[in-house]
Amino acid sequence: xxxxxxxxxxxxxxxxxxxxxxxxxxxxxxxxxxxxxxxxxxxxxxxxxxxxxxxxxxxxxxxxxxxxxxxxxxxxxxxxxxxxxxxxxxxxxxxxxxxxxxxxxxxxxx
Amino acid sequence: xxxxxxxxxxxxxxxxxxxxxxxxxxxxxxxxxxxxxxxxxxxxxxxxxxxxxxxxxxxxxxxxxxxxxxxxxxxxxxxxxxxxxxxxxxxxxxxxxxxxxxxxxxxxxxxxxxxxxxxxxxxxxxxxxxxxxxxxxxxxxxxxxxxxxxxxxxxxxxxxxxxxxxxxxxxxxxxxxxxxxxxxxxxxxxxxxxxxxxxxxxxxxxxxxxxxxxxxxxxxxxxxxxxxxxxxxxxxxxxxxxxxxxxxxxxxxxxxxxxxxxxxxxxxxxxxxxxxxxxxxxxxxxxxxxxxxxxxxxxxxxxxxxxxxxxxxxxxxxxxxxxxxxxxxxxxxxxxxxxxxxxxxxxxxxxxxxxxxxxxxxxxxxxxxxxxxxxxxxxxxxxxxxxxxxxxxxxxxx
Numbered sequence: 001x002x003x004x005x006x007x008x009x010x011x012x013x014x015x016x017x018x019x020x021x022x023x024x025x026x027x028x029x030x031x032x033x034x035x036x037x038x039x040x041x042x043x044x045x046x047x048x049x050x051x052x053x054x055x056x057x058x059x060x061x062x063x064x065x066x067x068x069x070x071x072x073x074x075x076x077x078x079x080x081x082x083x084x085x086x087x088x089x090x091x092x093x094x095x096x097x098x099x100x101x102x103x104x105x106x107x108x109x110x
Numbered sequence: 111x112x113x114x115x116x117x118x119x120x121x122x123x124x125x126x127x128x129x130x131x132x133x134x135x136x137x138x139x140x141x142x143x144x145x146x147x148x149x150x151x152x153x154x155x156x157x158x159x160x161x162x163x164x165x166x167x168x169x170x171x172x173x174x175x176x177x178x179x180x181x182x183x184x185x186x187x188x189x190x191x192x193x194x195x196x197x198x199x200x201x202x203x204x205x206x207x208x209x210x211x212x213x214x215x216x217x218x219x220x221x222x223x224x225x226x227x228x229x230x231x232x233x234x235x236x237x238x239x240x241x242x243x244x245x246x247x248x249x250x251x252x253x254x255x256x257x258x259x260x261x262x263x264x265x266x267x268x269x270x271x272x273x274x275x276x277x278x279x280x281x282x283x284x285x286x287x288x289x290x291x292x293x294x295x296x297x298x299x300x301x302x303x304x305x306x307x308x309x310x311x312x313x314x315x316x317x318x319x320x321x322x323x324x325x326x327x328x329x330x331x332x333x334x335x336x337x338x339x340x341x342x343x344x345x346x347x348x349x350x351x352x353x354x355x356x357x358x359x360x361x362x363x364x365x366x367x368x369x370x371x372x373x374x375x376x377x378x379x380x381x382x383x384x385x386x387x388x389x390x391x392x393x394x395x396x397x398x399x400x401x402x403x404x405x406x407x408x409x410x411x412x413x414x415x416x417x418x419x420x421x422x423x424x425x426x427x428x429x430x431x432x433x434x435x436x437x438x439x440x441x442x443x444x445x446x447x448x449x450x451x452x453x454x455x456x457x458x459x460x461x462x463x464x465x466x467x468x469x470x471x472x473x474x475x476x477x478x479x480x481x482x483x484x485x486x487x488x489x490x491x492x493x494x495x496x497x498x499x500x501x502x503x504x505x506x507x508x
Contacts, residue, residue, distance in 0.1 A: 044502050053497045
């Protein structure tokens with residue numbers, strides 16, 4: 001299994017959620033986070049002075065899927081979250097050893 | 111005339127009540143925008159209050175209430191409050207008090223206009239816009255209705271400012287929204303209100319302040335003031351329930367619908383408060399709730415980003431109120447009859463006053479906004495808008 005962790009623009013979240021839902025990926029955990037990338041946020045020009053706003057609000061989506069679904073999921077997130085502008089975010093993929101459903105105790109490891 | 115201490119005391123208290131409405135608009139609007147723009151919305155109302163206060167005592171009061179020039183505007187006799195004294199002149203209260211009572215009306219009008227530019231206005235440009243708008247739009251309109259201008263000579267009734275305050279600000283907000291354009295991403299993704307409880311508190315300040323707005327406009331502590339107080343509350347209640355039930359039909363009875371309906375009712379009863387009785391107030395308020403709800407839906411359907419619905423609620427609610435005053439005015443309340451009592455002229459006079467103000471406010475605002483946009487620019491840059499006006503314009507965070 002893989003943990004797909006996508007950090008996206010908050011205003012794209014509804015699109016991503018809808019795109020994933022249409023392909024059957026309903027379960028997810030989200031966190032409101034702040035962060036910055038290589039550009040160190042956004043630099044604003046104010047009266048000739050530069051004021052930089054780093055740590056912009058983002059939404060982090062975490063979804064665990066079988067290995068076979070990884071590529072499709074990443075493709076869907078890319079498509080729905082992308083605006084083509086700076087700050088669209090990043091996707092990280094991590095290995096997952098096992099998943100346990102608390103209600104039933106059911107264990108899934110592959 | 112001799113100074114009436116009762117009247118003077120009540121106008122003093124009313125002025126303080128109405129003052130609360132300007133920040134009230136700020137909190138009402140602040141809760142409706144996204145979190146990155148809450149401070150900006152409240153700051154716009156506060157700066158409107160400060161700017162218009164200074165404009166009013168130096169120039170605005172004289173333009174609105176100075177001796178009439180051609181029915182259009184007052185002259186400059188009262189410039190810098192020259193001759194605006196502490197002794198009761200022609201009335202039963204000091205002209206100085208009347209001046210400050212009118213000041214808080216001018217400030218709240220300016221605050222209502224900010225709906226049309228929410229989340230995208232460049233703060234410095236708003237300051238320039240506000241100074242021009244209050245001078246060129248508000249002051250003449252106040253003169254037409256209350257300062258001895260053509261509308262009052264023609265017999266158009268506006269008790270507390272349905273036309274002067276609400277039609278003018280509502281249609282100005284629409285004109286501004288057209289010139290400045292939609293918020294980035296409007297219609298593409300959800301722009302959910304950041305803080306509904308703050309909006310409800312703002313609405314509380316508005317409802318509370320409105321007692322001073324309407325009842326204080328009797329300019330006396332008497333039965334007419336009591337009537338205005340009563341019908342104000344009744345229309346607000348009827349508007350709240352009407353909007354709630356209408357929106358319930360489409361979904362849930364939201365708290366935002368309740369208070370929006372209350373404000374619609376308050377707007378509509380404003381011009382009528384001194385001319386109609388309690389039962390007419392139920393009709394005026396309820397119809398206002400339905401009309402304004404419908405206008406909000408229409409605005410959304412048309413994809414128009416008049417962001418916080420000043421047009422739907424203040425503009426269209428004010429228009430209904432002006433017409434309703436011409437329909438429901440009852441001689442038993444204040445000696446004026448409306449359409450129901452067979453006085454067609456009253457309806458025509460009110461419709462004329464309302465539509466003239468509507469067109470004047472809309473067209474002149476379009477021109478002012480257009481010129482400012484082409485010269486210094488009305489709108490914040492795309493990055494500033496994306497980061498939010500709180501940080502980009504004020505350097506502050508909620």
